[in-house]
Amino acid sequence: MVTTELAELGPLPATWTRRHLLGLEELAAEEITLILDKADVFKRALEERLTRFPLLSGKTCVNLFFENSTRTRTSFGLAARRLGADVVDFSAATSSLSKGETVIDTAKNIEAMGVDVVVVRHRTPGTPHLLAQNLGCSVINAGDGPHEHPTQGLLDILTIRQRRGCVEGLTVALIGDIAHSRTARSNIWGLKKLGAHVIVCGPSTLVSPRWQELGVEHAYSLDEILPRVDVLNLLRIQFERQYTRPFPSVREYALLYAMNRERLARSKPDILILAPGPINRGVEVTPDVADGPHSAILEQVTNGLAVRMAVLWLLAGTRE
Amino acid sequence: MVTTELAELGPLPATWTRRHLLGLEELAAEEITLILDKADVFKRALEERLTRFPLLSGKTCVNLFFENSTRTRTSFGLAARRLGADVVDFSAATSSLSKGETVIDTAKNIEAMGVDVVVVRHRTPGTPHLLAQNLGCSVINAGDGPHEHPTQGLLDILTIRQRRGCVEGLTVALIGDIAHSRTARSNIWGLKKLGAHVIVCGPSTLVSPRWQELGVEHAYSLDEILPRVDVLNLLRIQFERQYTRPFPSVREYALLYAMNRERLARSKPDILILAPGPINRGVEVTPDVADGPHSAILEQVTNGLAVRMAVLWLLAGTRE
Amino acid sequence: MVTTELAELGPLPATWTRRHLLGLEELAAEEITLILDKADVFKRALEERLTRFPLLSGKTCVNLFFENSTRTRTSFGLAARRLGADVVDFSAATSSLSKGETVIDTAKNIEAMGVDVVVVRHRTPGTPHLLAQNLGCSVINAGDGPHEHPTQGLLDILTIRQRRGCVEGLTVALIGDIAHSRTARSNIWGLKKLGAHVIVCGPSTLVSPRWQELGVEHAYSLDEILPRVDVLNLLRIQFERQYTRPFPSVREYALLYAMNRERLARSKPDILILAPGPINRGVEVTPDVADGPHSAILEQVTNGLAVRMAVLWLLAGTRE
Numbered sequence: 001m002v003t004t005e006l007a008e009l010g011p012l013p014a015t016w017t018r019r020h021l022l023g024l025e026e027l028a029a030e031e032i033t034l035i036l037d038k039a040d041v042f043k044r045a046l047e048e049r050l051t052r053f054p055l056l057s058g059k060t061c062v063n064l065f066f067e068n069s070t071r072t073r074t075s076f077g078l079a080a081r082r083l084g085a086d087v088v089d090f091s092a093a094t095s096s097l098s099k100g101e102t103v104i105d106t107a108k109n110i111e112a113m114g115v116d117v118v119v120v121r122h123r124t125p126g127t128p129h130l131l132a133q134n135l136g137c138s139v140i141n142a143g144d145g146p147h148e149h150p151t152q153g154l155l156d157i158l159t160i161r162q163r164r165g166c167v168e169g170l171t172v173a174l175i176g177d178i179a180h181s182r183t184a185r186s187n188i189w190g191l192k193k194l195g196a197h198v199i200v201c202g203p204s205t206l207v208s209p210r211w212q213e214l215g216v217e218h219a220y221s222l223d224e225i226l227p228r229v230d231v232l233n234l235l236r237i238q239f240e241r242q243y244t245r246p247f248p249s250v251r252e253y254a255l256l257y258a259m260n261r262e263r264l265a266r267s268k269p270d271i272l273i274l275a276p277g278p279i280n281r282g283v284e285v286t287p288d289v290a291d292g293p294h295s296a297i298l299e300q301v302t303n304g305l306a307v308r309m310a311v312l313w314l315l316a317g318t319r320e
Numbered sequence: 321m322v323t324t325e326l327a328e329l330g331p332l333p334a335t336w337t338r339r340h341l342l343g344l345e346e347l348a349a350e351e352i353t354l355i356l357d358k359a360d361v362f363k364r365a366l367e368e369r370l371t372r373f374p375l376l377s378g379k380t381c382v383n384l385f386f387e388n389s390t391r392t393r394t395s396f397g398l399a400a401r402r403l404g405a406d407v408v409d410f411s412a413a414t415s416s417l418s419k420g421e422t423v424i425d426t427a428k429n430i431e432a433m434g435v436d437v438v439v440v441r442h443r444t445p446g447t448p449h450l451l452a453q454n455l456g457c458s459v460i461n462a463g464d465g466p467h468e469h470p471t472q473g474l475l476d477i478l479t480i481r482q483r484r485g486c487v488e489g490l491t492v493a494l495i496g497d498i499a500h501s502r503t504a505r506s507n508i509w510g511l512k513k514l515g516a517h518v519i520v521c522g523p524s525t526l527v528s529p530r531w532q533e534l535g536v537e538h539a540y541s542l543d544e545i546l547p548r549v550d551v552l553n554l555l556r557i558q559f560e561r562q563y564t565r566p567f568p569s570v571r572e573y574a575l576l577y578a579m580n581r582e583r584l585a586r587s588k589p590d591i592l593i594l595a596p597g598p599i600n601r602g603v604e605v606t607p608d609v610a611d612g613p614h615s616a617i618l619e620q621v622t623n624g625l626a627v628r629m630a631v632l633w634l635l636a637g638t639r640e
Numbered sequence: 641m642v643t644t645e646l647a648e649l650g651p652l653p654a655t656w657t658r659r660h661l662l663g664l665e666e667l668a669a670e671e672i673t674l675i676l677d678k679a680d681v682f683k684r685a686l687e688e689r690l691t692r693f694p695l696l697s698g699k700t701c702v703n704l705f706f707e708n709s710t711r712t713r714t715s716f717g718l719a720a721r722r723l724g725a726d727v728v729d730f731s732a733a734t735s736s737l738s739k740g741e742t743v744i745d746t747a748k749n750i751e752a753m754g755v756d757v758v759v760v761r762h763r764t765p766g767t768p769h770l771l772a773q774n775l776g777c778s779v780i781n782a783g784d785g786p787h788e789h790p791t792q793g794l795l796d797i798l799t800i801r802q803r804r805g806c807v808e809g810l811t812v813a814l815i816g817d818i819a820h821s822r823t824a825r826s827n828i829w830g831l832k833k834l835g836a837h838v839i840v841c842g843p844s845t846l847v848s849p850r851w852q853e854l855g856v857e858h859a860y861s862l863d864e865i866l867p868r869v870d871v872l873n874l875l876r877i878q879f880e881r882q883y884t885r886p887f888p889s890v891r892e893y894a895l896l897y898a899m900n901r902e903r904l905a906r907s908k909p910d911i912l913i914l915a916p917g918p919i920n921r922g923v924e925v926t927p928d929v930a931d932g933p934h935s936a937i938l939e940q941v942t943n944g945l946a947v948r949m950a951v952l953w954l955l956a957g958t959r960e
Contacts, residue, residue: 046754049698050698052697052698057372058369058370058372060398070730070746071749071750071753074728074730074750074753075753077728078700078726078728078753078754081726082726086398086401086402088394088397088398090390090394100598100600101597101598101599101600102601105597105598105599105601106390106598108618109391109597109598109618109621110391110394112618112619112621112622113391113394113395113398113621113622113624113625114366114398114622114625277741277745277749278740278741278745278746278749279741279745280740280741281742281745298748298749298752299752301749301752301753302752302753302754304753305753305754377692378689378690378692380718406718406721406722408714408717408718410710410714420918420920421917421918421919421920422921425917425918425919425921426710426918428938429711429917429918429938429941430711430714432938432939432941432942433711433714433715433718433941433942433944433945434686434718434942434945
């Protein structure tokens, strides 16, 4: 049996009792660690080119994406298929929303077709929570406006843990568009719970002192904090989520915040560089750094698959 | 074997000889009853969380949708996958129609890829019949303009039969946009054949005395017919299928035809309320009624899956 | 086992060493013949209604289409699924390209999800070659601008070989829009290598004497070359790839180049007529000829599936 190759995975842990993954804010450190541990097992299995694990055989997983997405939707789809689940894709363009139906009615209709997991992305914060309250199946938040994107946070933290052994005691700086970033929020909640020191850093239009309320340090100058940073997470400039241009020009942004060879020389020698794709080459990071040994950008993609397999299994796996 | 769990289903019945499902008009009462009986078996299997029945293993089912659709396309796709078939989706946006090809050429090309069933939706009445004449594979009508939508009719009737035990002798009222509704036509044919009394009721711009030619009663006032109705089927106002606005305002329509608490109080105590989604809350039905005990709206969705599994199996199942 | 039914197929041939299929220009005649031989085996299996061959079980195939496509994308998708692979579809509309990412970054991200084969279509010639240089997985060119479309060339040549027994010594005329046609280029390379005489024929705005550099004859009059042609390949007028109208009117084009009953009467009695769909009925070919006994248009579609199964197996099959 294929499953014997996953003997390491063990049965569904009794300590995991959640039915939904809505955000990292509500998870305990132990729950985050459990997901990361299971993701590590799936990652190793993927590296050995094992690709089929019939842990969700006969289950159905729906991608309910009200915003366009390439990689997150595909990553969830592949993760579900590799666990043996059926996958159904909805996108805003072909959904019934254009016919005046409410989000809850759309989701309830989908659930009535016998669905086990709904993976939802929506521009309105709280939409996944609304669905979790109204549906009998599991709900995974794949991004709710600028609020949370928990599997992105988890895959970033998994990548840090794999490269550095542990997260506790590290200084992690999130750079750039903090204000509009669900990735920032999910990273902050997860990293803090695991004992990292977090700095949010960017232009004052995108980073305010109020972020200190979340227990993080804030800074405006990348060059000032650079010498004491262990991990840099270069957030994407989310042009599509901004109503006014928050800085004079892309060139000026790159001058102050792009990670390049010169800044790399002034960093700790083992600095780790993350970036949730798609990256704007020359804006958040220069090509030589993006493709260099400090970058873990493509590992993040592979870890995304492993994290999503772990989450899907924990939420929808069958207890013996 | 999974199939033993479907022992109730039996072999493909010798009395079923059709290769296509184009409409309910041409079906005999016995054929409709046979589909409903088999759908009941699939429904019970789904309720026991059995989700895989390899009855169409190795077959390929194509969704050829020239009009946007969320639930019908997904319902057919899930039904086919649960029977073990491969599913391929076409939609107008990505099809070759924009390159000047005829519908028949598109369908013949798809068939030449080794397809077993084509599920087609098209704005032109008769398109499924045209394909049935020109293709060697099975054709299912998933809606041809305002003409027929047989699986919608079947799932409505299945829901009535499940809730009321039988259809014969019931008074079923179809409310609202009769003129543009393929659901109305399929319901009328199916309900009449099974012995129900059918009333079509709506504003005079959407219901004309000519409907009497189909053997149904027509009415303009919901309040007048309400006391003698057993089942209400609240058709969607199909704004997208209308060239001129058929009533002064949505508010006026709702005043005259929306099913609400006050009208419910004047209905038979066991009145059953159906609505093919997506529903416009506050237009055809108020939220309290839509979510109340008389409503079977979400059961209709589950029954849709069961009916489509039954139809796919009857048309494309392998005779031993 | 299902695979015993494919005993004829044999193990992966040691003579096949390629990891990518980028064009027919770089293939040796023996390699083309090998693909066609294996495609013949798959074709026969499909005709016996064998539809599942778990030769790529556990592998993942991505359709990365930056241009719209119905049949090529579907044909690759069905071919991969029938070999047991998972299939993921990307299209330009939902891809991250709109977010300013490079094609290579998009492809590398997809590859990092554990993909085995990328099937790519892009308007820029050379895009598949660029990906092949930058990815660790297999790359198949599904059309790069006007450059090559190797599986279309292979399926055309397979159809000729099946109908006429061999390709060597035949006179094959490509008619119409040569200038913008990747199908023309792939046919020319493949047919020449297998020993056919190739004529390109069309209006002088679409066929120039420079095509002689590829070792083919060029002609402007279909009627002049018709008596000595064994195979006619009626290329689609690619209105979507033209910047200026290359002939006065569609009617004038049809008058000079459409294959019709009258021209058929002046052809060799066993002339074979191919056309890569979607065909413009009445432009490149009249309906009676398209649907007549000399036409192999629908066989081409079935052969496309067989060719793509052969190519996918040769590139991504597991060597024992």
